[in-house]
Each structure stands twice: as structure tokens, then as C-alpha cells.
Amino acid sequence: MKLFVYQLFCAVAGLTAWPLFYHHLKSRGQGESFPYRLGLKPPPLPPPGAPRLWLHGVSVGEILAAAPLVAELRTQLPAGALVVSTGTETGQAVARRQFLPQGAQVCYFPLDLPWAVQRALTTLRPEVFVALESEVWPTFLSTARRRGVRLGLMNARLSDRSFRRYQRAGKFLGEFLDLFETIAAGSQEDRRRLAALGLDPRKLVFTGNLKVDALLARRGDLTHPPSPSLAHRLALTGEPVLLAASTHAGEEEVVLTAYEALRGPYPSLRLILVPRHPERAPAVEDLLARHGLGSQRWSALKDGAGEPSQPVVLVDTVGDLFNLYGLADVAFVGGSLVPHGGQNILEPAVWGLSPLYGPHWENFRWAEEILREAGLGAVVHDAPSLAAATRQLLADPEGRRRRGKAALAALEAHRGAARRQAQLILSLVKKSPPPH
Secondary structure, three states: OHHHHHHHHHHHHHHHOHHHHHHHHHHOOOOOOHHHHOOOOOOOOOOOOOOEEEEEOOOHHHHHHHHHHHHHHHHHOOOOEEEEEEOOHHHHHHHHHHHHHHOOEEEEOOOOOHHHHHHHHHHHOOOEEEEEOOOOOHHHHHHHHHOOOEEEEEEEOOOHHHHHHHHHHOHHHHHHHOOOOEEEEOOHHHHHHHHHOOOOHHHEEEOOOHHHHHHHHHOOOOOOOOOHHHHHHOOOOOOOEEEEEEEOOOHHHHHHHHHHHHOOOOOOOEEEEEEOOHHHHHHHHHHHHHOOOOEEEHHHHHOOOOOOOOOEEEOOOOOOHHHHHOOOOEEEEOOOOOOOOOOOOOHHHHOOOOOEEOOOOHHHHHHHHHHHHOOOOEEOOOHHHHHHHHHHHHOOHHHHHHHHHHHHHHHHOOOOHHHHHHHHHHHHHHHOOOOO
16 A cells, blocks of 8 residues: 555656656756656666576766776676666766677666656666665565566665665555565675664675775776876976865865865965756856966866966866876865765775765765774865865874875775675576576
């Protein structure tokens, strides 16, 4: 009965609120996903092969984390047909770049509307569906299960907010979470929280987090910058670099105030400012102008349009942040000074940086746990503390390098989640019926 009421609500919302959804997408300079997510258009057909696997990640972070898992599955199931879906258009762009060359099909995940779900499942006909992190869509999961699709949840995590939401929802969300036949927890804390929701402990497995494998796989040779051309395009000749990554509204003001304070003792300090959402670049440019700080957009410098001549580089592209970490001396990771839940504080660790971040990292407790166990990372609360922490790191190059090496070693100790999760998916494949 609860599922019927939920589906009725979703159907009414889909029929009446679609203009709001369309406006939401267009306001962010998007809209391509609209007909596919609403079920107005079917997804592309799956590639040939068997078994047919459907892997879903919401956005950029999940898609990047999926890379080592996909590599393991390709090794174990070379004849398999793989579909990768995303819920966002930024994630879609990364998935196309990452997985289309590998022969996978890439599409949008449907909204949890009965007709959209039916159309996607009828077109893609998966034998196994794997969700990444914490995606639970009652209509999709119940419909897929009725069709005989084996369901797995990999890299499962429950943030503080998600855990409270599941607890408030009682058995409703829990019974749909229980439709997954195997659940791979990304951390021991996530496994504990999932068990607290009443899930069968026999289906809960701690495997470690895919994002560690993904980061280590991408790191390359850390004794050199990721690409000499990056330093050349920014005209870096040895001056120190502060990188402020994945910032949200309200955080750029703190970063710029701290940067202004640091330019006294470090007049040649360069700032690379990377808003979490590139479409915010015009608003951040206005803020830079109000601070009297000259800036240039990374998209122009990257394309060779003009010479670097300003102290601040504003990154307005998707997919470049990881390599830019390799140019930094100090990294601050945003989404953490404001109550957003944080961003991945392990990305700078891969490049030998012990990161700075704010107090709000609830969505990345697993990552903070890795650094905290190694005695690394540093919490800042405002512009003065950010400036002080940055000044301390810049003043001690040897200590900074030592902490960076320790951060990388902490990641190495957590390698192997992709192999363990691939084995769980293979066990689902063995249970699935022959392809039809």
C-alpha cells in the first residue's frame, strides 16, 4: 500500500511539476537530460554481449570512483555488456569521456516515475543492476526486482543526514534498501549504520571505498607535476600556490580574505580558485573584482587564449581539478566551511598534500577517518585560521613534504576495494538467469 501511495505521488508530481524540473535544469545551463529522465525518450540500446550489467552513479564523484571497478569487471567479464548511467549532466559528460571509449553505453538514470522506469528497464534489459553509494529509488528497485534483475549496492555510504532520514522513514525506505541482495559498505561506520537500520547482516560486507582505488589509479608519477604544460600555462616559475577546491557560495569570501592576508608575507603567492559548480564563475568573478583581485579564467588559459598575468586563476571547467592539485603547495577543500557536508579531502592527499578543510565534512567521514588515523588533515573555521594554517605549511617545506608522504601512505593502506566489490558483483551474475 505504501509503495502504491508513493508511486501515485510520483506520477502526479511527474505530470504536474515537470515545468519546475525543466526550469531547474535550464537555470543551471542544462536541459539535455530532461526527456530521458522523464521517460519521454528511451535510453540508447545496450551494447552487444552478455551478461548485461547496469552500473549507476549519480554524478562526477561516483563516476570517477567507478573507473577501477569497471576495469576489474572488464577483466573478469570481457564479453559482458556494460551500461553506465548518471543522474546529472556533469556526471554524464565525465562518464562519456571515461567509458564510451571502453565500449560501454552511457545514459541518464530515469526519475522514479513508473513510466520512465518501465521504459528504461525495457530498453536496457539488465541482468544485474549495481547502484553506487546510497541511491534508493523504490519504484525502480521494486520494478527491477519483479523483472528478475539482481540488485547490488556497492560503495554504500550513509551520511549523517541520510542516516537520520532513513531512521525517520522507519521501515518504508529500509524495506527497499533490503531489496539489494548484497551491499558493500565503504567504511566500518557505514556498515554499522546499515546494520542499525535492521538489514540482514549476512548481506553487509565491508570492502573499503572505491574512491581510494580510483584516486591511486589516477595519480601517475608523483615525483613530477601531472603535466609540464599545466605549469607553463599558468606561468609558474617556483612561486607558492594555494588551491581552493570545490568551493560553495559563502566560502570564496573566506578564501579571498585569507589570501589577501597571506600576500603580505608571500607577495608572489598564486591562488587557483575552483568553484564546485563551474556555472558560478560569473558570480565569483564579481566577488574577485570587489576584492580588487585580478583574475583569469582557466578555460581561456587552457586553450592558449592570452598569457597568465593575474594572481588568481578561476577554474570554470569540469574534470581538471585533480591534475591541478599536482601544482599546489597548499590545498583547501571546500563544501566544508558551510554546512554542505564536504567534498573529497583525499584528492590532494594523492598528490602529497595534507589538506585543510572546514568543520562540515559529514558526507566524507570515511575520508576524514583515513587522515585522522594517520594524524593528518587540519580543520579551519574562518579566514584567520585558514590564513594561519596556510602560513604554517608554507613556512615549513620539509614538514609539508613529510605530511604529504604520510597522507599518500595512508591511502595505500586502504587499496583493494575495486577487486573486492567486483567479486560481489560476479556472485550476482552467477545467480542471474540466462540472457534472453
